[in-house]
Amino acid sequence: MNSITIKDIARICGVGVSTVSRAINNHPDINKETKDYILSVIEEYNYIPNNSARNLKRIETNAIAVLVKGITNPFFTDMIKIMEQEIEKRKYSLVLHHVEFNENEIDVALELIKEKRLRGIVFLGGHFSHSEDKLKKIPVPFVLSTIGGIVDENNRDGYSSVSVNDIHESKKIVDYLLDQGHKKIAIICADAEDESISSLRLEGYYQALRNHNIEPDESWVFRMQREFEEYSIENGYNVALDILKSNEEFTALYAISDMLAMGACKALIDHGKKVPDDYSIVGFDGIKLGQYYNPSITTLVQPVEKIASETIRLLFEVFENDKKHKHLTFEGILAIRESTKVL
Amino acid sequence: MNSITIKDIARICGVGVSTVSRAINNHPDINKETKDYILSVIEEYNYIPNNSARNLKRIETNAIAVLVKGITNPFFTDMIKIMEQEIEKRKYSLVLHHVEFNENEIDVALELIKEKRLRGIVFLGGHFSHSEDKLKKIPVPFVLSTIGGIVDENNRDGYSSVSVNDIHESKKIVDYLLDQGHKKIAIICADAEDESISSLRLEGYYQALRNHNIEPDESWVFRMQREFEEYSIENGYNVALDILKSNEEFTALYAISDMLAMGACKALIDHGKKVPDDYSIVGFDGIKLGQYYNPSITTLVQPVEKIASETIRLLFEVFENDKKHKHLTFEGILAIRESTKVL
DNA sequence: TTGTATGCGTTATCAC
DNA sequence: GTGATAACGCATACAA
Numbered sequence: 001m002n003s004i005t006i007k008d009i010a011r012i013c014g015v016g017v018s019t020v021s022r023a024i025n026n027h028p029d030i031n032k033e034t035k036d037y038i039l040s041v042i043e044e045y046n047y048i049p050n051n052s053a054r055n056l057k058r059i060e061t062n063a064i065a066v067l068v069k070g071i072t073n074p075f076f077t078d079m080i081k082i083m084e085q086e087i088e089k090r091k092y093s094l095v096l097h098h099v100e101f102n103e104n105e106i107d108v109a110l111e112l113i114k115e116k117r118l119r120g121i122v123f124l125g126g127h128f129s130h131s132e133d134k135l136k137k138i139p140v141p142f143v144l145s146t147i148g149g150i151v152d153e154n155n156r157d158g159y160s161s162v163s164v165n166d167i168h169e170s171k172k173i174v175d176y177l178l179d180q181g182h183k184k185i186a187i188i189c190a191d192a193e194d195e196s197i198s199s200l201r202l203e204g205y206y207q208a209l210r211n212h213n214i215e216p217d218e219s220w221v222f223r224m225q226r227e228f229e230e231y232s233i234e235n236g237y238n239v240a241l242d243i244l245k246s247n248e249e250f251t252a253l254y255a256i257s258d259m260l261a262m263g264a265c266k267a268l269i270d271h272g273k274k275v276p277d278d279y280s281i282v283g284f285d286g287i288k289l290g291q292y293y294n295p296s297i298t299t300l301v302q303p304v305e306k307i308a309s310e311t312i313r314l315l316f317e318v319f320e321n322d323k324k325h326k327h328l329t330f331e332g333i334l335a336i337r338e339s340t341k342v343l
Numbered sequence: 344m345n346s347i348t349i350k351d352i353a354r355i356c357g358v359g360v361s362t363v364s365r366a367i368n369n370h371p372d373i374n375k376e377t378k379d380y381i382l383s384v385i386e387e388y389n390y391i392p393n394n395s396a397r398n399l400k401r402i403e404t405n406a407i408a409v410l411v412k413g414i415t416n417p418f419f420t421d422m423i424k425i426m427e428q429e430i431e432k433r434k435y436s437l438v439l440h441h442v443e444f445n446e447n448e449i450d451v452a453l454e455l456i457k458e459k460r461l462r463g464i465v466f467l468g469g470h471f472s473h474s475e476d477k478l479k480k481i482p483v484p485f486v487l488s489t490i491g492g493i494v495d496e497n498n499r500d501g502y503s504s505v506s507v508n509d510i511h512e513s514k515k516i517v518d519y520l521l522d523q524g525h526k527k528i529a530i531i532c533a534d535a536e537d538e539s540i541s542s543l544r545l546e547g548y549y550q551a552l553r554n555h556n557i558e559p560d561e562s563w564v565f566r567m568q569r570e571f572e573e574y575s576i577e578n579g580y581n582v583a584l585d586i587l588k589s590n591e592e593f594t595a596l597y598a599i600s601d602m603l604a605m606g607a608c609k610a611l612i613d614h615g616k617k618v619p620d621d622y623s624i625v626g627f628d629g630i631k632l633g634q635y636y637n638p639s640i641t642t643l644v645q646p647v648e649k650i651a652s653e654t655i656r657l658l659f660e661v662f663e664n665d666k667k668h669k670h671l672t673f674e675g676i677l678a679i680r681e682s683t684k685v686l
Numbered sequence: 687t688t689g690t691a692t693g694c695g696t697t698a699t700c701a702c
Numbered sequence: 703g704t705g706a707t708a709a710c711g712c713a714t715a716c717a718a
Contacts, residue, residue: 003457003482005711005712006711006712006713007711007712010689015688015689016688016689016690017689017690017711017712017713018688018689018690018713018714019689021712021713022687022688022713024712025713029687029688030687030688031687031688034687034688046453046480048453048454048457049457049711049712050399050457050458050710050711050712051395051454051457051458052394052395052396052398052399052458052459052711053395053399053694053711054712054713055395055694056395056396056399056694056695056696056710056711056712056713057693057694057711057712057713057714058694058712058713059713071414071415072414072415072417072419072420096441098414098439098441110389110391111391111394114391114392114393114394114395114695115393115394116395137389139346233631233635234631234635237635262635263635265637266635266636266637266639269637288576288577289576289632292576292577292580292605292606292609293609293636293637294608294609294612294637294638295637296609348695349695349696350695350696353705358704358705359704359705359706360696360697361697361698361699361704361705361707362703362704362705364696364697364698365697368697372703372704373703374703374704377703377704392695392696393694393695393696395694395696396695396696396697396710397695397697398696399695399696399697399709399711399712400695400696400697400698400709400710401697401698401710402697402698402710457711
């Protein structure tokens with residue numbers, strides 16, 4: 001287990017360690033022949049540089065980290081891919097790091113910054129209801145991507161953010177249902193304590209109803225269940241079961257994620273209801289899965305490519321061109337599919 | 344960006360660096376009061392130890408890495424959770440690392456072993472058609488989890504593996520369809536070059552047909568499409584479109600993953616077919632999503648909890664108790680749901 | 687163009 | 703219990 005080091009390679013090649021280092025790191029001032037020879041020896045002996053030592057020594061790397069809370073969320077998959085492309089395009093490298101649900105993303109970030117000498121960070125997912133104090137501790141530029149949770153409009157100079165306007169898009173969805181003649185619209189969202197996208201989408205729901213002179217009824221508001229994973233399909237299923245039990249009258253159901261919507265859909269169908277004939281169902285996000293569900297799910301499609309590429313662009317503008325942090329919002333697109341119909 | 348180090352903390356506290364180190368690492372021989380004081384200073388100054396330096400210095404950590412190719416695959420989600428529990432139970436820590444599709448998992452492993460001084464590795468996902476030569480280079484014990492791709496029965500002493508018997512389980516599925524009266528059974532699998540689980544499941548399909556005196560017809564074998572992500576729902580959708588175009592006669596469709604099965608299902612339904620009335624569809628894996636699809640997908644459920652916990656158990660037996668590597672297979676369970684019916 | 691020496695931040699090994 | 707000090711493996715300033 002005593003593995004080979006740069007010194008061993010230097011000794012074998014009969015050169016100094018700095019020459020080996022130059023060969024590895026594509027330094028310009030090195031004789032091509034010695035370089036080729038060294039590289040061949042490295043190949044032969046399967047030498048692999050120790051990243052810990054490199055990180056420790058290097059003043060600054062060209063690495064950007066993307067911290068994802070809920071990495072299995074299909075909504076993030078495409079975003080990550082695009083971010084990766086954008087980062088590579090700029091000759092930087094991406095460190096993809098997964099944050100557990102019970103971990104604090106800022107602590108993880110702080111640790112990673114030290115360990116890898118990061119230049120910037122992207123936060124993806126999670127609630128992110130952190131104090132400004134804590135945010136200030138992050139010593140590199142960072143961007144919140146599709147995290148709508150920061151309600152505090154002040155003190156946002158320390159970071160950038162890119163997302164849709166959750167209230168606005170949520171209104172679009174409910175407006176559409178209202179236009180189709182639905183008046184009794186139930187909603188599935190997160191806990192009342194949730195300060196994140198859920199509360200924004202719920203707010204949009206309220207506003208849309210009020211704009212149509214319908215007073216929102218709390219008995220139409222259903223919450224995800226703690227026993228199941230947040231925003232998961234089984235959570236949607238079980239909430240919908242409760243809705244049916246409640247005997248609450250409604251004709252349309254708005255779930256604040258596509259996964260929830262699909263689960264709810266299945267629960268209704270399992271109980272002999274027809275979608276969209278008996279109930280119209282809409283989701284939020286626009287994940288691919290929703291297109292292939294049966295029925296395909298009407299949803300608010302977030303412009304993931306745009307959000308992802310702008311996230312990276314903003315980040316680079318801050319630390320390369322010294323620009324100020326910005327907060328961008330993009331328009332989503334209502335995709336009308338099979339799960340909804342006119343009442 | 345000049346961040347605080349252990350030396351700074353030592354100076355502030357008026358103690359030596361080794362005392363600070365002892366405080367951080369819960370060393371036994373340190374005065375409780377000095378320890379508490381040091382920790383309070385650390386807290387106050389937001390000191391975070393540099394992991395690169397720690398990894399560099401430490402002889403051996405208690406870290407196990409799980410390398411996942413295709414981390415967004417929902418099939419792996421539960422497995423990872425269980426592995427995490429099992430690893431923590433043994434007072435080790437889990438390093439979850441994502442491998443890109445175009446990356447070589449062994450190279451990634453080799454690098455990570457050096458960087459983090461890993462004690463062992465779990466490989467999850469991917470094809471893993473690597474030469475024995477390359478596998479031998481991995482200097483720590485490792486386990487292949489649910490990777491059926493190693494056909495070479497010899498030379499398997501260097502590692503462990505845990506999975507279902509893909510041929511056997513595949514036969515179960517096809518046997519079931521045959522028992523239901525289906526004789527014309529199409530299959531969706533990977534490229535012909537694929538040496539991985541796909542070829543094993545295809546082999547099981549062949550064997551089951553032959554056992555029932557049905558000569559497999561190559562025109563019933565359909566392949567995933569290169570343009571789309573492997574094993575994805577959209578791939579299944581597009582393959583099924585081709586199947587319909589081919590006008591090949593069949594009554595049942597076996598897709599070697601649940602995702603493929605769901606996509607295929609949607610394609611058929613979009614073309615006015617009924618599932619299971621016109622076609623029976625089965626998948627493989629037993630992911631939760633399949634239960635909530637409409638219709639829910641008949642599938643071969645892999646015992647993920649068992650596979651995950653045994654993977655970790657084997658790994659620890661090798662490097663803690665010095666036992667020999669083993670190759671375990673577990674039985675899957677055929678879950679009959681709504682997407683199939685008797686012909 | 688190349689080699690030597692220093693230090694990155696930490697832990698381990700000693701002395702005290 | 704505690705504090706110097708020597709590594710860990712590498713990149714780099716500087717000397718050659």
